[in-house]
Amino acid sequence: MRLLHHLAAACVLAFPTTVLGQNTFKLVQQTLDNPNNEPVPVHPVPHPRQVAWQETEFYAFFHYGMNTYTDKEWGNGDEDVKLFRPTAKPNPRQWLEAVKKAGMKGGIAVVKHHDGFCLWPTTTTEHNATKAGNPYTADMNIPKDFAEAAKELGLKYGFYISPWDRNSVHYGTDRYVPEVFLRQCAELAQYGNDQFEMWFDGANGGDGYYGGRRGTVNVGDASIYYDVPNLRDTVHKVQPNCVLWGVGGEARWIGNEAGWAGETNWCMGHGTDGDINGWYWHPGESDAKATNKGWFYHDYESPHSAERLFQMYLETVGRNATLILNWPPNKAGVLPASDVKVLEELGQMIEKRLGNDLAKNAKIEASETRAAGLNRTYGVKNLVDGNTTTYWATNDGTKQATLTFTWDTPQALRYVSLMELVAKGQRVKKFKVEISQDGTNFKPVAQNVAQTTIGYKRIIPLNGSTVNSYSAQGMQAKALRITIEDAKACPLLKSVAIY
Known part of the structure; x- marks a missing residue:
């Protein structure tokens, strides 16, 4: 009797009263916590947009703008817009066609450098290409043309926009970020919601024109002044797959501009080697020049050899970093024939050496x-x-x-x-x-x-x-x-x- 009593009690505990009263049984299928026996992640882990960004591996930088015509690397911001004098209609499609032959998967176009000169009809400043009075610039819109060409060629694309603006009278004040910088980023977002990277360097000021104020302006902590959390949220609402490089905090500078990463390289931390104990995913990008002079075009420059560029490839893409290799368009707005030739050689070299698995x-x-x-x-x-x-x-x-x-x-x-x-x-x-x-x-x-x-x-x-x-x-x-x-x-x- 005691045994029967315990069994009856166990049944009452095992089955709700309503089930017993109805004299029915409900089968419940067991769900395993990890049916596929997948390994648990080792944190930190990347956001899917960061994984897609790393899969790009090898892509191009195109520095083109006012500096192309003034023979400078950093303009002061006081350049007369009429100095921007293309000798032909700039051709972003030619830039992208050339780098695609080297096996690159996309490109970043510099559409505003530190001088504040913009290559599209922005509403934020008169310091832009459409005001240059040149027959090739009246309706110039480099980001629009660049994005359209990239999509047609099946390449990823994005833009470099300098947070530092040596032309703006508002730089360093509370008005600059909401009225100029964030608005410019929003304008660029309209040229495609599938941009893979928006490139912001960490420049936080220095001497400049500043709308006639002239002098030195330093904004201190760039992430605070440029309102990076708001910037990141604003961009991601429109561009969910766009990685914000530099001050955006989603990818890091590898620590040099010579085309190499550390042989030991963690996707966390900073610099060439990263940090095994870094607490957030921060993969490295190596920015390097493919030519022997500056980032912008200069007369009598020449490209590095395909062999040298392949070495850079091995020392960046081959060391857990991405490689953004700069090819500056000339005064006619195209890549010189010598650059195009080396790009073709590089593509053939990569295919020959790393094409047969x-x-x-x-x-x-x-x-x-x-x-x-x-x-x-x-x-x-x-x-x-x-x-x-x-x-x-x-x-x-x-x-x-x-x-x-x-x-x-x-x-x-x-x-x-x-x-x-x-x-x-x-x-x-x-x-x-x-x-x-x-x-x-x-x-x-x-x-x-x-x-x-x-x-x-x-x-x-x-x-x-x-x-x-x-x-x-x-x-x-x-x-x-x-x-x-x-x-x-x-x-x-x-x-x-x-x-």
Whole structure:
């Protein structure tokens, strides 16, 4: 009787009175917390717009404006608008067609530099191209033409707009940001709601014309004066996928203008190396000049060689940064023929050296593979399937693992490219690459290269040099092995490519 009493009590606890009274049973399907057995993110993690921005990888800068005609880099703001004298109608489409041949995925047009001169019919100032009195400028609207051309060519696009304005009488006062700067940003937003980046440098003042006041104006903390939180919210309401570079706080300057990032490079923190302990996602962008003079066009300048530019590519895109490479249009508003020629050479070079992925034809083995989930697997085939959302991973608690790629016959190997799924955070802290000539005995390669972080993308020249990275014979090998020696959590790679 006591047993029956306990069973009856248990039933009352297990089933509501209404269910017992109706003498019916309701089946409840159990829902697992993590049915796909996905690894938990390692914080910080990027916003989706930051992931899309990193996927752009390689894009162009176009410095064009008043300085093109005054032979300056920084105008003072007092230049007569009539000094802006294009010798032909500027052609943004030609700029973009040329850089597309180099494999670039987009471009940023400088439409207002520190001199305050605007390349569109803005309502905020008379200091703009339409007031120049030149036959090619009466209806000039560079951002409109640039955006339209980019869309037609399937390229990403955005604009550089200087927060510092050496022409505006309001700069440094409470009126400048709401009446001039934010309004100019809003005007530029009308040229497309799919801009991928808005470029703001951190300039916070200095000497200038300032509408005739003349003198030195310093606004102190740029993020406060330019009202960055409001700026960010205002832009994102119209441009949800637009990353605000510089004072916007969504991507960082890599710390130099020479086209290199640190071999160890975290997507958090500041400078060339970032900071493993950084608390928010802050990936690096390297801005570099493709020519041997300034950011703006100057007579008798020449482009760097394709080989030098490829070195920059390896030392930026290949080190978990993006590369924005500057190509200044000339006084006719086009890229010079010598620049276009080098761009074509660079595109051919990248395709030849990084276009044939040998990993796709290799047998791939992993020391460990994460247990599959309900609708997701984590096997090595994910490394070469070309899908940006699939990945190989180990089980929780495993921070060391090996991936081995083998071929039946020796291959000429020169580079290995690794990519983490950064949407779940940056994890790898240390790894090494080895090759084997016989498929059994391995030796380390590129030992002079810091094999530490991977991040969005890491490209290792197997000979250890970014200066002379390509050799005709390559390194003959029947196998290549990647060993992840330490990570913040279980490693996960979305791609391994071998060239």
